[in-house]
Each structure stands twice: as structure tokens, then as C-alpha cells.
Amino acid sequence: MTNETVTHTILKANGELLEWLDDTVVREIPLTVHYNREEIATLLCSPSQIEELTLGFLFNEGFIQVPEDVYEIRQDPANFMIWVEGRPCVLQKELMSKRYVSACCGKSRASFCFANDALMVKPITSNYRxxxxxxxxxxxxxxxxxxxxxxxxxxxxxxxxxxxxxxxxxxxxxxxxxxxxxxxxxxxxxxxxxxxxxxxxxxxxxxxxxxxxxxxxxxxxxxxxxxxxxxxxxxxxxxxxxxxxxxxxxxxxxxxxxxxxxxxxx
Structure with a gap:
């Protein structure tokens, strides 16, 4: 399992008291996602649930709709790369350009400024309470x-x-x-x-x-x-x-x- 934290030496201040100690810091990795041999995006993320993250990203961006759309998933954990082979998707060329996706908010994230969002999002009809x-x-x-x-x-x-x-x-x-x-x-x-x-x-x-x-x-x-x-x-x-x-x-x-x-x- 990939380590999800690293140890970093810090100088901690408490009032006027200074102390060197080891602190636990969460890891961040750049995961590059390919779909049908085309580089789609680089996701800055935690090194956990990598396949779930990739499938969810591709689903939410409209590349895949049902599990049968996915033929194969391959990873290169050492270089933070993942490849998905699946059903050809018209959105891949027409509506999705390669983006560098940050872990924080930004224009690179999905919003109605992307045409596939307007096509995919519909009002919820569930009466669940x-x-x-x-x-x-x-x-x-x-x-x-x-x-x-x-x-x-x-x-x-x-x-x-x-x-x-x-x-x-x-x-x-x-x-x-x-x-x-x-x-x-x-x-x-x-x-x-x-x-x-x-x-x-x-x-x-x-x-x-x-x-x-x-x-x-x-x-x-x-x-x-x-x-x-x-x-x-x-x-x-x-x-x-x-x-x-x-x-x-x-x-x-x-x-x-x-x-x-x-x-x-x-």
C-alpha cells in the first residue's frame, strides 16, 4: 500500500518557546489519466482509491456511462500514471480538452462553462426523504x-x-x-x-x-x-x-x- 503521509521536520513555536520536532504531513501526488491512449488530465490527489478516482472522474466528465464502457485499467504507480481503455466517446474530442486539474478550486474544474455539464446534468426527480x-x-x-x-x-x-x-x-x-x-x-x-x-x-x-x-x-x-x-x-x-x-x-x-x-x- 502506498504511504499516505510523510514525516517533515519543523520548528514549532508555542508562545516564545521554539522546538524542533517531526510532524506528519499528508502526501500529494500528480496522477495523469489517459483514456484510449489520449492524455486527459493530471489530477492532484491523495494516493488512495486511485482506480475509483479515475473512474469517477471519467464518469463525471461524460467519457463513460456504464461499467461495460470500461474494457481495461492499467496503472504505473511509480510514475503516477493510469490508462483506461474503453468505449470510444464523442466527448473525448469535441467537448473535453486536456486540463491540469488542481486539488483546489479553479476554472480548471467542472462547471457549466463546459458543454458536457449542461448535457449531463438534469433536475433530480427522487422523492426520497x-x-x-x-x-x-x-x-x-x-x-x-x-x-x-x-x-x-x-x-x-x-x-x-x-x-x-x-x-x-x-x-x-x-x-x-x-x-x-x-x-x-x-x-x-x-x-x-x-x-x-x-x-x-x-x-x-x-x-x-x-x-x-x-x-x-x-x-x-x-x-x-x-x-x-x-x-x-x-x-x-x-x-x-x-x-x-x-x-x-x-x-x-x-x-x-x-x-x-x-x-x-x-
């Missing part, structure tokens, strides 16, 4: 999940839940990668997410909302705050967004009818 207590349970899970965050403070985390159970999780230095990894695992397992909940440790910007829309998940629960553009898109796409989620606190921003409370009178 969850209790407020179930929402709190996912928030509590996010608070206790991942010893790697406790050690480094350098990663985002997320998961997919159903009827109060956590079905899968992911983590990465890049928040977009968290969603691609979840998408990739769901893709592999042929899991339809129309009646599932996605939960996430970070804030909800518009590109994150689009990731959830592409997953076709009706409910997103996040520990962080949403942006106005994300909420406008959530309203248009009929996605329930909950933010500032803590163990017994949450803000319900859009499509509140999917949240069952003791009192349904608002």
Missing part, C-alpha cells in the same frame, strides 16, 4: 471519521449513506476528488444513488453541487457553508442542501420537504 435524526447521524460520522485528518489536518472526507447506514467513504486532499472517488465506487458497484444521501466535510461551491447532480443524489449534507450560486443550482436541479452540519445542528437551505421533522409545520 430522510429524518432529521438521520441527517444528524451523518454529521456525527463526519466529526469522528478519519484518523488521517486528526494526524495531518490536510484532507477532505465524504461518504454515501442509505437509511442511516454509511455504505462507502472516501477522502482526499482535493474536495472534488472526494466526489469522484465516491462516484467511481458507486459506478463499479452499479449503485443507483437516486435514493441516497451524500455527506461531505467541506463547503459547497457550485462545482461541488454539480458533482452531486451528476451522481443523481437528491440530498447533500455538508459541514461547511454553501455559496449562493450552489444554492441557485440546487434549487433549479431539485437537490436538498444541508450545511453547517454538526451532531445536533444543521441548516436546511433548499428542498426542505425531503427532511422529516417531528413537526412538519414550517
Amino acid at each position: 430522510i429524518s432529521l435524526q438521520e441527517a444528524y447521524s451523518y454529521a456525527k460520522f463526519l466529526q469522528s471519521y478519519l484518523p488521517l485528518f486528526a494526524k495531518t489536518g490536510g484532507i477532505h472526507s465524504g461518504g454515501i449513506g442509505y437509511q442511516g447506514k454509511v455504505l462507502m467513504t472516501s477522502y482526499d486532499i482535493g474536495r472534488h476528488n472526494v466526489f469522484d472517488k465516491l462516484s467511481g465506487e458507486a459506478f463499479r458497484k452499479r449503485l443507483n444513488l437516486e435514493n441516497h444521501v451524500v455527506f461531505f466535510s467541506g463547503r459547497v461551491a457550485s462545482e461541488i453541487l454539480l458533482k452531486v447532480a451528476k451522481m443523481k443524489a437528491p440530498i447533500l449534507i455538508a459541514r461547511g457553508a454553501p455559496t449562493d450560486m450552489a444554492l441557485a443550482q440546487a434549487t433549479a436541479l431539485n437537490i436538498t442542501v444541508l450545511g453547517f452540519a454538526r451532531e445536533q445542528r444543521v441548516n436546511i437551505y433548499t428542498c426542505s420537504e425531503r427532511i422529516i421533522c417531528n413537526s412538519n409545520e414550517f
Whole structure:
């Protein structure tokens, strides 16, 4: 298994006291993705769930739609390269140019400025509902999940839940990668997410909302705050967004009818 952390010697200051010590730092790698022998993108990511990340990225960008579209996956872990052979895709030449994708926000990430997003994203029709207590349970899970965050403070985390159970999780230095990894695992397992909940440790910007829309998940629960553009898109796409989620606190921003409370009178 690839090491996910490294040790770095630092000078730690505590008031006027200075001390040299070894600190644990999360690793970041540049993963170059090829599809049908064409270099598609370089993803800056954590060295975990590499195949899930690749499949999720290709799915969310419109290269693949069903598992049968993927013929073969090969990796070169030493040089951070991965090759996917699959069904030829018209988007590959017409709508997708090679991009250098950073772990942070930026114009290189997917948004409606790319034509394939407008083609792929449709309003959610799911009538799935969850209790407020179930929402709190996912928030509590996010608070206790991942010893790697406790050690480094350098990663985002997320998961997919159903009827109060956590079905899968992911983590990465890049928040977009968290969603691609979840998408990739769901893709592999042929899991339809129309009646599932996605939960996430970070804030909800518009590109994150689009990731959830592409997953076709009706409910997103996040520990962080949403942006106005994300909420406008959530309203248009009929996605329930909950933010500032803590163990017994949450803000319900859009499509509140999917949240069952003791009192349904608002």
C-alpha cells in the first residue's frame, strides 16, 4: 500500500518557546489519466482509491456511462500514471480538452462553462426523504471519521449513506476528488444513488453541487457553508442542501420537504 503521509521536520513555536520536532504531513501526488491512449488530465490527489478516482472522474466528465464502457485499467504507480481503455466517446474530442486539474478550486474544474455539464446534468426527480435524526447521524460520522485528518489536518472526507447506514467513504486532499472517488465506487458497484444521501466535510461551491447532480443524489449534507450560486443550482436541479452540519445542528437551505421533522409545520 502506498504511504499516505510523510514525516517533515519543523520548528514549532508555542508562545516564545521554539522546538524542533517531526510532524506528519499528508502526501500529494500528480496522477495523469489517459483514456484510449489520449492524455486527459493530471489530477492532484491523495494516493488512495486511485482506480475509483479515475473512474469517477471519467464518469463525471461524460467519457463513460456504464461499467461495460470500461474494457481495461492499467496503472504505473511509480510514475503516477493510469490508462483506461474503453468505449470510444464523442466527448473525448469535441467537448473535453486536456486540463491540469488542481486539488483546489479553479476554472480548471467542472462547471457549466463546459458543454458536457449542461448535457449531463438534469433536475433530480427522487422523492426520497430522510429524518432529521438521520441527517444528524451523518454529521456525527463526519466529526469522528478519519484518523488521517486528526494526524495531518490536510484532507477532505465524504461518504454515501442509505437509511442511516454509511455504505462507502472516501477522502482526499482535493474536495472534488472526494466526489469522484465516491462516484467511481458507486459506478463499479452499479449503485443507483437516486435514493441516497451524500455527506461531505467541506463547503459547497457550485462545482461541488454539480458533482452531486451528476451522481443523481437528491440530498447533500455538508459541514461547511454553501455559496449562493450552489444554492441557485440546487434549487433549479431539485437537490436538498444541508450545511453547517454538526451532531445536533444543521441548516436546511433548499428542498426542505425531503427532511422529516417531528413537526412538519414550517
